[in-house]
Amino acid sequence: MQQITKVILSSLICNTLLWYDHMLFGHLISVIGSVFFPSDDQLVSVLKAFGVFAVGFLMRPIGAAIFGHIGDKHGRRAALLLSIILMTLSTALIAFVPGYQEIGILASMLVVCLRLLQGVSLGGEAGNAPFLIEHAPKNKRGFFGSIEVLSAILGSVLSLIAVLICKKVSDFESWGWRLPFVFSLAMGLISIYMRYILDESPEYKRQKKPPELPLKELFNGYKKPFLISVGVDIVENSSLYIYLVFFNVLTSTINTYFNHIVEILNQIALGVLTILFAILSDRIGREKVMKFAFVTFIVVSYPVFSMILSGNNLLIVIAHALFIIPIAASLGPVSAFMCKLFPTKVRYSGFSLSRNIAAGFFGGLAPFICTTIIKITGQEALASFYMIFCALIGLIAISQIKDRSLA
Numbered sequence: 001m002q003q004i005t006k007v008i009l010s011s012l013i014c015n016t017l018l019w020y021d022h023m024l025f026g027h028l029i030s031v032i033g034s035v036f037f038p039s040d041d042q043l044v045s046v047l048k049a050f051g052v053f054a055v056g057f058l059m060r061p062i063g064a065a066i067f068g069h070i071g072d073k074h075g076r077r078a079a080l081l082l083s084i085i086l087m088t089l090s091t092a093l094i095a096f097v098p099g100y101q102e103i104g105i106l107a108s109m110l111v112v113c114l115r116l117l118q119g120v121s122l123g124g125e126a127g128n129a130p131f132l133i134e135h136a137p138k139n140k141r142g143f144f145g146s147i148e149v150l151s152a153i154l155g156s157v158l159s160l161i162a163v164l165i166c167k168k169v170s171d172f173e174s175w176g177w178r179l180p181f182v183f184s185l186a187m188g189l190i191s192i193y194m195r196y197i198l199d200e201s202p203e204y205k206r207q208k209k210p211p212e213l214p215l216k217e218l219f220n221g222y223k224k225p226f227l228i229s230v231g232v233d234i235v236e237n238s239s240l241y242i243y244l245v246f247f248n249v250l251t252s253t254i255n256t257y258f259n260h261i262v263e264i265l266n267q268i269a270l271g272v273l274t275i276l277f278a279i280l281s282d283r284i285g286r287e288k289v290m291k292f293a294f295v296t297f298i299v300v301s302y303p304v305f306s307m308i309l310s311g312n313n314l315l316i317v318i319a320h321a322l323f324i325i326p327i328a329a330s331l332g333p334v335s336a337f338m339c340k341l342f343p344t345k346v347r348y349s350g351f352s353l354s355r356n357i358a359a360g361f362f363g364g365l366a367p368f369i370c371t372t373i374i375k376i377t378g379q380e381a382l383a384s385f386y387m388i389f390c391a392l393i394g395l396i397a398i399s400q401i402k403d404r405s406l407a
Helices: 002-027 029-037 041-057 059-075 075-094 103-124 130-131 138-169 176-196 213-219 223-250 254-283 285-310 313-340 344-363 366-378 380-399
Strands: none
Touching: 002 029, 002 041, 002 075, 002 103, 002 130, 002 138, 002 176, 002 223, 029 041, 029 103, 029 176, 029 223, 041 059, 041 103, 041 344, 041 366, 041 380, 059 075, 059 103, 059 138, 059 176, 059 213, 059 344, 075 130, 075 138, 075 176, 103 344, 130 138, 130 254, 130 313, 130 344, 138 176, 138 223, 138 254, 213 223, 213 344, 213 366, 223 254, 223 285, 223 313, 223 344, 223 380, 285 313, 313 344, 366 380
16 A cells, blocks of 8 residues: 555656646747747747647657657666656756847757657656556556546646746746746656656566567557557547647637636646546446547537637636536546556557557647647637547547457
């Protein structure tokens, strides 16, 4: 019990701090766009910054392949320790990159390179979910898996709070936006220590012989589970980044302080709901909860986007509440669902690679695609069609499950 408690606390704290690092870029997308990618058209500047945000996600599958190999061959602990070291360094250094006005295109290039390194490290961090679930009792794997997701939400909330405080106490547009990145260095050192003192996963230690080439074994024997895993994870990734990042752009000119408070409160509610839906999935089955989430996205996405754009405070609050329910219902059970698709010997690789392909090509690109839809059509609410498309993919993927024990 002591070891399980230690693993839960360590994973929660470390992953929260890592996602704080990662989400800062998204929450500061407007100021990063103006500092490193200036343009006469503000939307073009934001679009460039979203492009860099997305490029970091495209590196996540590469990170997943690298750290997945380490995690399946040399142990979960080693892979997770290396991933958080890389994330801490790449995030803290963003604080010290001069702006475009000081060093020109070199500033843009340096930020892109650091964002790429963030993507690689986050690709390896996905293995935190298998590490947690491999410590879990069989009837609580949904709950244990949701802790990893909860920590991502907490990291986002923490970064929002840091941004809000720095806006109040500093010349934010000039230099104060750099402070949250500086804070990540101190928090990263705490995370590195906590990862260092962890023990290895019991399921991994019970293996007789780890595979020599985990990725080769994954694609030779587990293609269908891998594709199903990618398909279902597309939904939680796209919805989460639309909510955490793209909604900031939609409401950037509408009562900014009010929206900051609404975001923080709703993200806390999202964390609580995620845990509750995970516990529900342990009781009634993960497939039922996830199908509910996918169908709900199809029904509510367009109305939610329309309400967000209305400028009416009451409608904005209702829109947030409507959207976080299916997000939580997809987030809660998804990690345990995906982990069960793969055996221990390829679980780190299978889980990490499928999650990061979904994140890289559907989640990280979601704000960029939604902004592009608006740029082409001139209709902001039509960006919701991307969320509906992703939910349909999730429904098709989960319907391919024939083994009821996996549901």
